[in-house]
Amino acid sequence: MGKRIVIALGGNALGSNLPEQMEAVKKTARAIADLIQDGHQVIVAHGNGPQVGMIQKAMAELTRSEPEKYIPCPLSVCVAMSQGYIGYDLQNALREELLNRGIQKGVATVLTQVEVDPNDPAFQTPTKPIGAFHSPEEAKFLIQNRGYQMVEDSGRGWRRVVASPRPVSIVEIDSIRDMVEAGLVVVACGGGGIPVFQTEGHHLKGAAAVIDKDFASCVLARQLEADTLIILTAVEKVAVNFGKPDQKWLDSLTPEEARGYMDAGHFAPGSMLPKVQAAVEFAQSAPGRSALITLLEKARDGVAGRTGTVIRQA
Numbered sequence: 001m002g003k004r005i006v007i008a009l010g011g012n013a014l015g016s017n018l019p020e021q022m023e024a025v026k027k028t029a030r031a032i033a034d035l036i037q038d039g040h041q042v043i044v045a046h047g048n049g050p051q052v053g054m055i056q057k058a059m060a061e062l063t064r065s066e067p068e069k070y071i072p073c074p075l076s077v078c079v080a081m082s083q084g085y086i087g088y089d090l091q092n093a094l095r096e097e098l099l100n101r102g103i104q105k106g107v108a109t110v111l112t113q114v115e116v117d118p119n120d121p122a123f124q125t126p127t128k129p130i131g132a133f134h135s136p137e138e139a140k141f142l143i144q145n146r147g148y149q150m151v152e153d154s155g156r157g158w159r160r161v162v163a164s165p166r167p168v169s170i171v172e173i174d175s176i177r178d179m180v181e182a183g184l185v186v187v188a189c190g191g192g193g194i195p196v197f198q199t200e201g202h203h204l205k206g207a208a209a210v211i212d213k214d215f216a217s218c219v220l221a222r223q224l225e226a227d228t229l230i231i232l233t234a235v236e237k238v239a240v241n242f243g244k245p246d247q248k249w250l251d252s253l254t255p256e257e258a259r260g261y262m263d264a265g266h267f268a269p270g271s272m273l274p275k276v277q278a279a280v281e282f283a284q285s286a287p288g289r290s291a292l293i294t295l296l297e298k299a300r301d302g303v304a305g306r307t308g309t310v311i312r313q314a
Contacts, residue, residue, distance in 0.1 A: 001039075002038065002039035002040040002041060002182070003040050003041070003042070003226075003227040003228050003303070004041045004043075004044070004224065004225070004226045004227050004228075005035060005041065005042050005046050005226060005227065005228045005229075005230060005303070006043045006044075006045060006217055006220055006221035006224065006226045006228070006229050006230070007032065007035075007042060007043070007045065007217075007230045007232065007299070008045045008046070008047075008214050008217035008229070008230065008231045008232060008278075008313075009028060009044065009045065009046040009047065009232055009296070010047055010231075010232050010233055010234070010296075013025075013027075013046070013153055013232060013296050014028070014046060014047070014048075014050075014051070014086060015050075016050040017050070017054070017211060021051075021086070022089055025089045025090050025093040026093050026097075027296070027297075028090070028093065028296060029062065029090070029093035029094045029096070029097040030097055031296050031297055031299050031300065032044060032094060032097075032185075032299075033097040033101060033103070034299070034300040035096065035299060035300060035303060036098065036103060036105065036185065037101060037103065038300065038303070040303070041180060042185055043176070043180060043185075043186050043220065043224060043226070044065070044090065044094075044173060044185070044186070044187045044188070045186060045187075045188060045189040045190065045213060045216060045217040045220055046086060046090070046187070046189075046190050046191070046211075046213065046234040047192070048079065048082040048083070048086060048190055048191030048192075048224065048287055049087055049167065049191075049261070050077050051082040051085070051191070052075075052079055052081075052082045052124055052130070053130060055073075055078045055081050055082060055132065056075070056078055056130055056131035056132065057131060057132040059072040059073055059131075060072065060131055060132040060134075061132070064138075068250050069241060072112075072146075073204070074206050074208065075130070075162060075195075075207075075208050075209070076194050076195055076196065076207060076208070077206065079190075079191050079192075079193075079194045079195070080111055080194050082190065082191050083109070083111050083112065083190035083191060083194070083197070084109070084111065086140075086190055086191075087109025087111075087187045087190060089105040089107050090109070090187050091108060091185075091187055092305050094185060094187075095107045097289025098185075099243055105183060105184070105185055106183070106184040106185070107185045107186075107187070108179060108184050108185075108186055108187070109175070109186075109187040109188070109190075109246045110172055110175060110176055110179070110186060110187070110188045111172075111194070112169065112170060112171070112172050112176070112188045112189045112190065112193045112194065113170075113171035113172060113193060113194045113195075113196045113204060114163040114167045114168075114169070114170055114189060114195060114196070114216055114219070115167070115168045115169045115170075115171055115196055115197060115198065115204075116150050116166070116167060116168055116194025116195050116196070116197055116207055116209060116211065117165060117166075117168055117197065118197045118207070120163070120165035120166060122164055122165040122166070122209070123163045123165060123207075123209070125163075126149050126161040126162050126163045126164075126251060127163075127164065128161060128162050128163065128164045128209075128210050129151070129153060129159045129160070129161055130159070130160055130161070130162055130210065131160050132159070133153065133156055133157030133158065133159055134150070134157055134158045134159065135157065135158070138158070138254045139158035141288045142160065144188070148160045149161050149162075150191070157207060160163055162208050162209050162210060163207075163208070163209040163210075164210055164211065164212060165195065165207070165209055165211065166211075166215055167192065167211050167216045167219045168219075169223065170188075170189065170193065170216075170219060170220055171196065171204065171217065172188070172224055173220075173223045173224070175187050176220075176224065177223075177224055180224065185210055188220060189213070189216045189217060191210070191211075191213060192210060192211030192212055192215070192216040193211050194206065194215040195207040195209040195210070195211050195218045205255045207287045212274050212278075214231055214275050214277075214278035214279075215274065215277070215278050215281075217229060217231065217278065218278040218279075218281050218282045220283060221282050221283075222285050222286075225286075226289070227288070227289060227290070227292070228289070228290055228292060228303065229278070229279065229282040229283075229289075229290075229291045229292070230247055230291075230292045230293075230294070230299055230302065230303070231275045231278060231291065231292070231293045232293075232294065232296045232299065233271075233272070233275055233293060233294070233295070234295070234296065235295065236249075236294055236295050236298055236307055236308065237249040237250060237251065237293070237294065237307070237308060237309045238250045238253075238267075238272060238276065238293050238309040240261055240266045241266070242266070242268075242272075244314075249309075251307045251309065251310070252309065252310045252311070252312070253309065253310070253311045254311070254312070254313060254314045255280045255283055255284045255311065255313060258276055258279070258280045258311055259280065261276075262276060262277065262280075275293055276293070276311075278291070279291035279292075279293055280311060283312050283313060284313060287313065289312070289313075290310055290311065290312035291298055291310070291311045291312070292308045292310055292311075293308060293309045293311070294307060294308030294309065
Protein backbone atom coordinates (compact mmCIF):
# COMPACT_ATOMS: atom_id res chain seq x y z
CA MET A 1 0.00 0.00 0.00
CA GLY A 2 1.32 3.43 -0.89
CA LYS A 3 1.76 6.14 1.71
CA ARG A 4 0.57 9.73 1.79
CA ILE A 5 3.81 11.71 1.86
CA VAL A 6 4.49 15.41 2.30
CA ILE A 7 7.91 16.43 0.99
CA ALA A 8 9.59 19.63 2.22
CA LEU A 9 12.09 20.71 -0.43
CA GLY A 10 15.08 22.78 0.66
CA GLY A 11 16.73 25.57 -1.29
CA ASN A 12 19.29 23.20 -2.83
CA ALA A 13 16.42 21.58 -4.72
CA LEU A 14 15.51 24.87 -6.44
CA GLY A 15 18.72 26.75 -7.26
CA SER A 16 19.37 30.41 -6.46
CA ASN A 17 18.23 32.14 -9.68
CA LEU A 18 15.87 31.46 -12.58
CA PRO A 19 18.28 29.54 -14.90
CA GLU A 20 19.53 27.43 -11.97
CA GLN A 21 15.97 26.78 -10.85
CA MET A 22 14.88 25.53 -14.26
CA GLU A 23 17.72 22.99 -14.20
CA ALA A 24 17.33 22.07 -10.53
CA VAL A 25 13.62 21.27 -10.77
CA LYS A 26 14.35 18.61 -13.42
CA LYS A 27 16.42 16.66 -10.88
CA THR A 28 13.85 17.37 -8.19
CA ALA A 29 11.03 16.13 -10.43
CA ARG A 30 12.81 12.82 -11.04
CA ALA A 31 13.13 12.15 -7.29
CA ILE A 32 9.47 13.01 -6.66
CA ALA A 33 8.32 10.95 -9.67
CA ASP A 34 10.19 7.94 -8.25
CA LEU A 35 7.95 8.03 -5.19
CA ILE A 36 4.80 8.50 -7.27
CA GLN A 37 5.83 5.60 -9.50
CA ASP A 38 6.20 3.46 -6.36
CA GLY A 39 2.53 4.10 -5.61
CA HIS A 40 2.79 6.88 -3.04
CA GLN A 41 0.55 9.93 -2.85
CA VAL A 42 2.85 12.97 -2.80
CA ILE A 43 2.30 16.57 -1.74
CA VAL A 44 5.19 19.00 -2.28
CA ALA A 45 6.13 21.98 -0.12
CA HIS A 46 9.25 24.08 -0.68
CA GLY A 47 11.40 26.92 0.57
CA ASN A 48 11.83 30.29 -1.14
CA GLY A 49 14.75 32.03 0.59
CA PRO A 50 16.82 33.03 -2.48
CA GLN A 51 13.71 33.65 -4.58
CA VAL A 52 11.83 35.96 -2.21
CA GLY A 53 15.11 37.75 -1.50
CA MET A 54 15.52 38.39 -5.23
CA ILE A 55 11.98 39.80 -5.44
CA GLN A 56 12.59 42.03 -2.41
CA LYS A 57 15.83 43.37 -3.91
CA ALA A 58 14.12 44.09 -7.22
CA MET A 59 11.40 46.01 -5.39
CA ALA A 60 14.00 47.95 -3.42
CA GLU A 61 15.84 49.01 -6.59
CA LEU A 62 12.57 50.04 -8.21
CA THR A 63 11.61 52.26 -5.30
CA ARG A 64 15.12 53.72 -5.14
CA SER A 65 14.91 54.77 -8.79
CA GLU A 66 11.46 56.41 -8.50
CA PRO A 67 10.46 56.59 -4.82
CA GLU A 68 7.61 59.00 -5.49
CA LYS A 69 6.01 56.61 -8.00
CA TYR A 70 6.55 53.10 -6.65
CA ILE A 71 5.54 51.68 -3.29
CA PRO A 72 7.20 48.35 -2.46
CA CYS A 73 4.91 45.34 -2.28
CA PRO A 74 4.24 43.95 1.20
CA LEU A 75 6.32 40.93 2.13
CA SER A 76 3.24 38.70 2.03
CA VAL A 77 2.73 39.66 -1.63
CA CYS A 78 6.39 38.90 -2.39
CA VAL A 79 5.93 35.43 -0.88
CA ALA A 80 2.87 34.94 -3.11
CA MET A 81 4.93 35.97 -6.15
CA SER A 82 7.64 33.46 -5.26
CA GLN A 83 5.05 30.70 -4.78
CA GLY A 84 3.68 31.41 -8.24
CA TYR A 85 6.88 31.26 -10.23
CA ILE A 86 8.47 28.41 -8.27
CA GLY A 87 5.25 26.44 -8.56
CA TYR A 88 5.15 27.17 -12.30
CA ASP A 89 8.56 25.57 -12.83
CA LEU A 90 7.95 22.69 -10.41
CA GLN A 91 4.57 21.66 -11.77
CA ASN A 92 5.77 21.79 -15.37
CA ALA A 93 8.88 19.72 -14.59
CA LEU A 94 6.79 17.19 -12.65
CA ARG A 95 4.16 16.98 -15.38
CA GLU A 96 6.82 16.36 -18.02
CA GLU A 97 8.64 13.73 -15.95
CA LEU A 98 5.43 11.85 -15.13
CA LEU A 99 4.27 11.87 -18.76
CA ASN A 100 7.70 10.62 -19.86
CA ARG A 101 7.12 7.64 -17.56
CA GLY A 102 3.61 7.04 -18.88
CA ILE A 103 1.97 8.30 -15.67
CA GLN A 104 -1.20 10.29 -16.32
CA LYS A 105 -1.51 12.42 -13.22
CA GLY A 106 -2.38 16.09 -12.90
CA VAL A 107 -0.07 18.51 -11.09
CA ALA A 108 -1.24 21.82 -9.63
CA THR A 109 0.15 24.62 -7.49
CA VAL A 110 -2.02 26.16 -4.78
CA LEU A 111 -1.21 29.70 -3.66
CA THR A 112 -1.32 28.87 0.02
CA GLN A 113 -2.04 31.17 2.93
CA VAL A 114 -0.85 30.04 6.36
CA GLU A 115 -2.42 31.54 9.43
CA VAL A 116 -0.14 32.83 12.17
CA ASP A 117 -0.93 34.23 15.61
CA PRO A 118 -0.51 38.04 15.69
CA ASN A 119 0.42 37.65 19.37
CA ASP A 120 3.24 35.21 18.60
CA PRO A 121 6.33 36.41 20.56
CA ALA A 122 8.33 36.37 17.31
CA PHE A 123 6.61 39.62 16.29
CA GLN A 124 8.10 41.36 19.34
CA THR A 125 11.69 40.43 18.40
CA PRO A 126 12.07 40.13 14.60
CA THR A 127 15.31 38.35 13.71
CA LYS A 128 15.02 37.21 10.07
CA PRO A 129 17.05 39.44 7.67
CA ILE A 130 15.46 39.93 4.28
CA GLY A 131 16.01 41.93 1.12
CA ALA A 132 18.68 44.37 0.03
CA PHE A 133 21.43 46.09 2.01
CA HIS A 134 20.89 49.79 2.66
CA SER A 135 22.95 52.81 3.61
CA PRO A 136 22.41 54.36 7.06
CA GLU A 137 20.44 57.18 5.43
CA GLU A 138 18.18 54.76 3.56
CA ALA A 139 17.69 52.70 6.73
CA LYS A 140 16.66 55.82 8.63
CA PHE A 141 14.14 56.69 5.92
CA LEU A 142 12.65 53.18 5.97
CA ILE A 143 12.36 53.20 9.76
CA GLN A 144 10.71 56.62 9.88
CA ASN A 145 8.50 56.40 6.80
CA ARG A 146 7.63 52.71 6.46
CA GLY A 147 7.92 51.46 10.00
CA TYR A 148 10.53 48.84 9.09
CA GLN A 149 12.82 47.37 11.71
CA MET A 150 16.40 47.57 10.47
CA VAL A 151 19.67 46.16 11.77
CA GLU A 152 23.31 46.68 10.76
CA ASP A 153 24.58 43.45 9.18
CA SER A 154 28.28 42.70 9.81
CA GLY A 155 29.56 45.94 8.28
CA ARG A 156 27.85 45.21 4.95
CA GLY A 157 25.00 47.69 5.41
CA TRP A 158 21.57 47.81 6.98
CA ARG A 159 18.88 45.21 6.33
CA ARG A 160 15.27 44.83 7.23
CA VAL A 161 14.43 42.15 9.81
CA VAL A 162 11.03 40.49 10.08
CA ALA A 163 9.41 37.97 12.40
CA SER A 164 9.39 34.22 11.87
CA PRO A 165 6.24 33.08 13.73
CA ARG A 166 5.10 29.49 14.05
CA PRO A 167 2.36 28.42 11.60
CA VAL A 168 -1.05 27.71 13.12
CA SER A 169 -3.14 26.33 10.25
CA ILE A 170 -3.36 26.10 6.47
CA VAL A 171 -6.16 28.31 5.12
CA GLU A 172 -6.64 26.36 1.87
CA ILE A 173 -6.38 22.92 3.50
CA ASP A 174 -9.82 21.75 2.32
CA SER A 175 -9.02 22.59 -1.30
CA ILE A 176 -5.61 20.92 -1.05
CA ARG A 177 -7.18 17.80 0.50
CA ASP A 178 -9.83 17.60 -2.22
CA MET A 179 -7.17 17.83 -4.92
CA VAL A 180 -4.99 15.17 -3.28
CA GLU A 181 -7.94 12.79 -2.90
CA ALA A 182 -8.84 13.41 -6.55
CA GLY A 183 -5.40 12.04 -7.47
CA LEU A 184 -3.50 15.24 -8.22
CA VAL A 185 0.05 15.99 -7.17
CA VAL A 186 -0.22 19.26 -5.26
CA VAL A 187 2.49 21.89 -4.71
CA ALA A 188 1.52 23.91 -1.64
CA CYS A 189 2.84 26.03 1.25
CA GLY A 190 5.64 27.46 -0.87
CA GLY A 191 8.16 29.40 1.19
CA GLY A 192 6.33 28.34 4.34
CA GLY A 193 3.12 29.87 3.03
CA ILE A 194 1.82 33.42 2.72
CA PRO A 195 1.66 34.55 6.37
CA VAL A 196 -1.75 35.93 7.30
CA PHE A 197 -3.83 36.55 10.40
CA GLN A 198 -7.54 37.13 10.89
CA THR A 199 -8.83 40.63 11.51
CA GLU A 200 -12.44 41.85 11.55
CA GLY A 201 -15.01 39.49 10.10
CA HIS A 202 -13.50 36.96 7.73
CA HIS A 203 -10.73 39.22 6.46
CA LEU A 204 -7.20 37.82 6.27
CA LYS A 205 -4.39 40.37 6.49
CA GLY A 206 -0.88 39.67 5.26
CA ALA A 207 1.80 39.72 7.95
CA ALA A 208 5.31 41.16 7.62
CA ALA A 209 6.86 37.79 8.37
CA VAL A 210 8.38 34.65 6.94
CA ILE A 211 7.37 31.16 8.05
CA ASP A 212 9.89 28.34 8.31
CA LYS A 213 9.00 25.89 5.55
CA ASP A 214 9.76 22.83 7.70
CA PHE A 215 7.26 23.89 10.37
CA ALA A 216 4.68 24.77 7.70
CA SER A 217 5.24 21.38 6.06
CA CYS A 218 4.67 19.73 9.43
CA VAL A 219 1.32 21.51 9.84
CA LEU A 220 0.38 20.62 6.24
CA ALA A 221 1.25 16.96 6.82
CA ARG A 222 -0.71 16.85 10.08
CA GLN A 223 -3.81 18.47 8.59
CA LEU A 224 -3.69 16.13 5.58
CA GLU A 225 -3.27 13.14 7.93
CA ALA A 226 -0.15 12.11 6.02
CA ASP A 227 1.76 8.95 6.91
CA THR A 228 5.21 10.42 6.37
CA LEU A 229 6.88 13.82 6.34
CA ILE A 230 10.12 13.94 4.36
CA ILE A 231 12.38 16.89 5.12
CA LEU A 232 15.12 17.17 2.54
CA THR A 233 18.47 18.70 3.39
CA ALA A 234 22.14 18.75 2.33
CA VAL A 235 23.18 15.58 4.20
CA GLU A 236 22.06 11.96 3.93
CA LYS A 237 21.49 11.58 7.68
CA VAL A 238 21.32 13.65 10.83
CA ALA A 239 24.52 13.62 12.90
CA VAL A 240 25.52 14.47 16.45
CA ASN A 241 28.91 16.08 17.10
CA PHE A 242 28.74 17.19 13.47
CA GLY A 243 32.15 18.02 12.00
CA LYS A 244 34.04 16.70 15.02
CA PRO A 245 36.24 13.59 15.35
CA ASP A 246 33.48 11.78 17.27
CA GLN A 247 30.76 12.61 14.72
CA LYS A 248 28.00 9.99 14.68
CA TRP A 249 25.37 9.51 11.98
CA LEU A 250 21.91 8.61 13.24
CA ASP A 251 19.73 6.01 11.51
CA SER A 252 16.66 6.38 13.73
CA LEU A 253 15.43 8.39 16.69
CA THR A 254 12.45 8.47 18.97
CA PRO A 255 11.02 11.92 19.73
CA GLU A 256 12.43 11.63 23.25
CA GLU A 257 15.94 10.85 21.97
CA ALA A 258 15.75 13.71 19.49
CA ARG A 259 14.68 16.16 22.19
CA GLY A 260 17.63 15.04 24.32
CA TYR A 261 20.06 15.82 21.50
CA MET A 262 18.34 19.17 20.88
CA ASP A 263 18.59 20.08 24.56
CA ALA A 264 22.30 19.22 24.44
CA GLY A 265 22.81 21.70 21.59
CA HIS A 266 23.76 19.21 18.88
CA PHE A 267 21.82 20.85 16.05
CA ALA A 268 22.51 24.31 14.60
CA PRO A 269 19.58 26.77 15.04
CA GLY A 270 19.79 28.06 11.48
CA SER A 271 19.95 24.70 9.72
CA MET A 272 19.32 21.27 11.25
CA LEU A 273 17.50 22.29 14.45
CA PRO A 274 14.17 23.39 12.85
CA LYS A 275 14.18 20.26 10.68
CA VAL A 276 14.52 17.98 13.71
CA GLN A 277 11.95 20.03 15.66
CA ALA A 278 9.42 19.77 12.80
CA ALA A 279 10.15 16.05 12.38
CA VAL A 280 9.57 15.41 16.08
CA GLU A 281 6.32 17.42 16.09
CA PHE A 282 4.95 15.38 13.20
CA ALA A 283 6.14 11.99 14.46
CA GLN A 284 4.45 12.44 17.82
CA SER A 285 1.23 13.95 16.41
CA ALA A 286 -0.45 10.54 15.93
CA PRO A 287 0.40 6.83 16.18
CA GLY A 288 2.08 5.34 13.12
CA ARG A 289 3.42 8.59 11.72
CA SER A 290 7.10 8.97 10.89
CA ALA A 291 9.42 11.69 9.62
CA LEU A 292 12.46 11.19 7.41
CA ILE A 293 15.40 13.57 7.05
CA THR A 294 17.69 12.89 4.10
CA LEU A 295 19.04 14.03 0.72
CA LEU A 296 16.74 14.64 -2.25
CA GLU A 297 18.34 11.84 -4.28
CA LYS A 298 18.00 9.44 -1.34
CA ALA A 299 14.28 10.05 -0.70
CA ARG A 300 13.18 6.84 -2.43
CA ASP A 301 15.71 4.75 -0.52
CA GLY A 302 14.76 6.53 2.69
CA VAL A 303 11.06 5.68 2.31
CA ALA A 304 12.10 2.07 1.69
CA GLY A 305 14.08 2.10 4.95
CA ARG A 306 17.54 1.90 3.40
CA THR A 307 18.95 5.28 4.46
CA GLY A 308 18.23 8.65 6.05
CA THR A 309 17.31 9.43 9.65
CA VAL A 310 13.83 8.24 10.63
CA ILE A 311 12.03 9.76 13.61
CA ARG A 312 9.09 7.78 14.95
CA GLN A 313 7.51 6.88 18.25
CA ALA A 314 8.78 3.68 19.84
